[in-house]
Amino acid sequence: MKKQRYILLFIFGILLFPQANYAQVDFNKKPDDDLGDNEDAYQEFFFEALKQKGIENYDRAIEALLKCEKIDNSDPALFFELGKNYSQLKNFGAAEDALQKAIKKQPDNEWYLDELYGVYAKQNDLENAIKTVKKLVKYHPDYKEDLATLYVKTKKYDDALKVLDEMDAELGVSTTRDRVRNMIYSATGNKKDQIENLEERVEDNPEEEKNYLSLIFRYSENNEKEKAFETAIKLLKSHPNSEMVHLALYKFYLDDNEAEKAVVSMQIVLKSSQIKPEAKMMVLSDFVKFVAIHPEYESQLVEITSNITEDEKGKSNIEVAQYFLAKGDKVKAVAYYEKALEKEPDNFGVLRNVLLLYIDVENYSKAVEKSDEALDKFPSQPIFYLVNGVAKNKLNQPEKAIRVLETGLDYVIDDHKMEGDFYKQISISHTQLNNTNKAKTFSDKAKQLESTN
Template sequence: MNKKSFYIAVFFFGIFFVSQVNYAQVDSGIKPDDDLGNNEDDFQELFYEGLKEKAIENYDKAAEAFLKCIEIDKSVAVVYFEMGKCYMKLKNFGAAEDALKEAVRLTPDNEWYLDELYGFYVSQNDYDRAIKAVKQLVKYHPDYKEDLASLYVQTQKYDKALEILDELDAEFGTSLSRDVMRNRIYEATGRKRDQIKNLEERVENNPEKESNYLALIFRYSENNEKDKAFETAKELLKINPNSQLVHLALYKFYLDDNDAEKAIESMKIVVKSNEIKPEAKLKVLTDFVKFVGEYPEYEEDLIQATAMVSDANNSKTVIELGQYYLAKNNKEKALEYFEAALKLEPNNFGVLRNVMLLYIDLKKFDLAKAKSNESLEKYPSQPLFYLINGVALNELNQPKKAVESLEMGLDFIIENPKMEVDFYHQLSRAYTLLNNTTKAKTFSEKAKQIEPQN
């Protein structure tokens, strides 16, 4: 094994340190008749020293060792390669580039050297030189071709980038990463028609692939071509009657088309699907709630749909349903959903407020008292919770405690005359229950003084 091959083998097999007895295949019993043997030994010692120092991150010492190797023999590419990486770590970028370029010059067909030089240019945002380097790498692996397309995007050479993406799609099929890049180009250039044409061709060339239809439906909709989007969705349903994702689009089209029965059918498919994410289901349920608000005759379908929701832990969905039933003045049902939401989000202030107010409205005063006491431990400066607590205590015929709670809560009211009036009314009632008519009248008068201003 000659010296150059030996060092290249060392590099590729990742050997960073070996015993000195293995430095070279030299017969120690034979004395060399010139300096060649000594030079080989010195070179190998320095090379391994450089690798050892590099392995323990002493990059300056490693670079010194590699420089001494070059003084002995300037023709070993791996030394420049290792030295270039050391200079990168030392942030001596000019020297790093020179060393890596020399490694590539000496061994122009070495993929690893080219890849390191390419990575160097990318790290320096030198995209033009990076393009030159990666063009040489394309012959080794198609992934480099995708890198080349990405660099063309970075340098706004969009036509060249699309040309490469088309070639890769034709050879290997589409991929998510390339589609992301393609969409970035279409967005940057405003080529919506080209984007749609590409998706139309995909549907035509691969009519069994659901994702092509879904992408085309989305782009048609985005481009306000709703009729084409609707027709594409119906076409997908013909080809794949079991598609669940298509109903994310279909329900909306059916609603716009005043086809309530089909819209509801699509909504039910969405909410019970295992393929569709909770966030998308929430959007559908929100639209379903609005729809039933306009057409209450379909309320039973909404109830069935909510029972089908596979992700019962989606608090947003539960809150939305609570708001729906609250708007319908179905307070018992609204409370049921808000209590469920509170279990999922115990620190949601809005839900907590709704639960306690519903307790008062539904005359569940024991629950209102308990929940407001618990809430005041978390929110000791929240006047609404003192008010709810006072109301509950009055209704439970505990006026003395009501007075304590209400008077404490008064101190936290800031520029809220309506709430202040409510406090005075409750204090008047508490003192009436305590047979203190003087104070009861005082607070009643205070309420009257404010009320005309509202």
Template sequence: MKVTYRIARLMVVLFIVPSIAIAQVDFNKRPDDDLGNVEDEFQEHFFEALKQKGIENYERAVEALHKCLNLDSKKPIIYFELGKNYNKLKNFGAAEDNLKKAISMQPDNEWFLDELYDVYFQQDDIDNAIKTIKQLVKYHPDYKEDLAALYVREKRYKQALDLLDELDEELGVSEARDAMRNDIYSITGNVDDRIENLEQRIANNPNNEENHLKLIYRYSQTGDKKKAFEAAKNLLKVKPDSKFVHLALYKFHLQDNNVEEAIKSVKIALSTPEINADAKAKVLKDFVAFVSKNPEYESDLVDITALVDNNKNAQTHSDLGQYYLKSGDKVKALANFKEALKQDPNDFKLIKDVLLLQLDLEDYKAVVKDSEEALELYPAQPMLYLVNGVANNKQGNYEQAIDGLEMGLDFLIDNPKMEADFYSELSLAYKGLNNIGKSETFAKKAQAIKTQQ
């Protein structure tokens, strides 16, 4: 794993190397003898090598560089360029030899060391990569991040954490280093160290809300709800205007049966613009689940849902729909399912919920219309043909019912209960058309299936 910084620095070398080469060869020098021709020839081969490397013709670049060596073998830049080209050709032995030669001539050249590090890294030669990057650390502290990543690969977790601590102290915390630190804690399962690190950060900077929130989350993860609650209350003392803390507080208040305080926290969380819709949906879902067990707080649920009327996502509407369905309010359930379906029109479960509720509420015209639209999305779903047939039967559209039901039977596989429902509806349709023979035939088929079940 290599840090972005290193990639950026390698890009810089593309612009610097030509100038290094030029600086080592005075192309403006007036030739007094045959040396002038040698310098012209060297220049020609060297820039040919750069050109070939630029078009990724690395073998031709190597040929040109060897011609440069024949003219002058004392320039480290030639070995450096040979090392880079061999590296691209995956000829790592030759790359290492040439880069080591360049480094022996210029031991403090960062670019030479960096390329050698890349050679070792590509071969997964972590021991040599670590030795090389330790030399690079003195040029820029960000190389320590690469070194920490190598320590992780070698399972030298304490050394990696020590380096991350050094970097945090020198440069401040960063998301990338925090991610690496959390990976280490997850690998080692060292929960105490993770929490201790957060506690130390809070001690060093009590006003950093993010660290408080992370500590609450980590305590919650370990199942230590008491300490998580204490951490949340501590954040509220430090930052009384904190909004994000209420994403945790409402849960703790509900667990303590402190419903009034829980409702206050829920309302703050749901009315805070900075809190994203997914987090709000989770809060509302939890409160819906609470109210389903404690219906005396339904009026509070109504007030709370009003806070997010313009910000409810499909899942929130679906959860509310399920709540109202369980509580027996089919009209409100249907309204919420429809709102959810507007936001997620291809959700088959929502389509099914809406159609079945419309049947229950005897809105047969809507069932016919909506099931026909749904069949354009899901033409092989027998359930859609069945509800369409039921709705057409209820409206006396018997021929349309028969057409849809017979088509739906073609898609029905291993579902005896639904098959019996199809036959029952076909029996009703044919009875409506006064075709008593067919009506009785389908009625018998339906009964035979029901008897077997």
């Protein structure tokens, strides 16, 4: 639906229709008999209808318009207003009848046709909507896009593609129309036509980078790797400064074990200001996996991570931290998790990982400090109480450890392993305090839970 037209109609309708459509009724004419009274009454009822519609009293608006009809049924604007009010009340049958009368009296009025189109659209009457939009196309080419969409909804895919081709020829390609095209190709499974269309675009407009990229994607999707690679190389030759092409090239280079070229392409992508952060993170993830197999490129990974923009550093540091964690270098993993926390201080997963790593690398003071901060943000997460308790036991602070561990136990729900870990730590605390009996009690509870797992 063309909302802007409705807005214009709303603003100017009162001014336009009395001038344009009531030409047959001269409200200033002196009455010969009772004609003047009828004209006055018509005008009074019509404007009463407009007023009632304006305050959403559609029933009363219709009553006033029906009184107009009894006085003079020759005015198409009368039936147009009736149709709009019936439509507001969802009385679509009456709305259609009224609008058809208006169109019959004035067949070339775009507003009447557009309102009728709206009535059909509200009822999902696609066939009648198509017939109406075909008439509207001659007023505004924009309606062709509506027509293509309606053809798709009615599975008339060839008709839809014909309309899209006409619009592309007249106006050039557009993202919106391409989405409709892709819906059609997806519904029909006709990848051959889709690729041919993109090939023609590249041929007809070799300066347009987007056409190459779309073709590369479709070739890849269709498992035509060689053609995709050839197209990427062709794009690189015609656009040597293209950064987007490296989103495709690095994958090809990785598959062909051309490590140096792959690294260069990944670096270009990760430094690019044109490429979206989500795409960069996918590339960085691939870079991390690549370095896990080829550790000789670790320095490039670290370098590129340091050069990533501030907005992207949180996620990039997490990727690198996970790489070092998988490699077993927990110290470096902690360092990158800490950098990630600077950007995403409330990231629960990162907080949990870094706190557990503090225990692993025996940085107990830091574990206490950061778990205290974590408990301020996440007071119902038992893992942070457990880490805090473990660290305090390691620092020979058993009384403090017992207090925090007993509090944390209240938040453990249906997790026997974690519950057992709490009992073990409480047992350790009591052992440090020489409370042998209590230490054994909690140790036995932990063992009992282990046996049930």
